Amino acid sequence: METIQPTLRVVTTPEFSSSTIASPLEGNVKELSTIEDEVFSSGMLGKGVAIEPDNGDVVSPVAGVVTTVFPTKHAIGLTSDDGVEILIHIGMDTVGLNGEAFESFVKQNDRVKKGDLLVRADLSKIKAAGLSIITPVVITNSDTYRKIIISHGGKISKGQEIITVKA
Incomplete structure (x- = not known):
């Protein structure tokens, strides 16, 4: 009888002591715990912030790879070059807008630089549908890190440091 040995695949990420995440939007930063969506406010998906955007241009907060673009284009997942996994969810309940x-x-697997345009959202259309434009930005692998520091509150510009992740 032949014995099948499992194949192990080791994935490594570069060592780092801390990594910074830039704001993907211009707007007003709020604590994630203050938003109405319990999945985000409870931290179930990870630690992060919520941004009330001034405009709909969403840029990459890091250099890395696009890991997910939802078919409805309302959410995007990224993995930074140093392994930080980020979810940007544009608006609340916006999946129902079907893109x-x-x-x-x-698209998925695209390589991006910090500041590259990812998605353009029509905030007027979202508001007209009676939906919130509040946009959570969460570190979905938060449990991997010793500390997640929210480095900014209040008004923020695209590209400004918003979260620091400590290994």
């Missing part, structure tokens, strides 16, 4: 208010400029 109507979103234009994606990237």
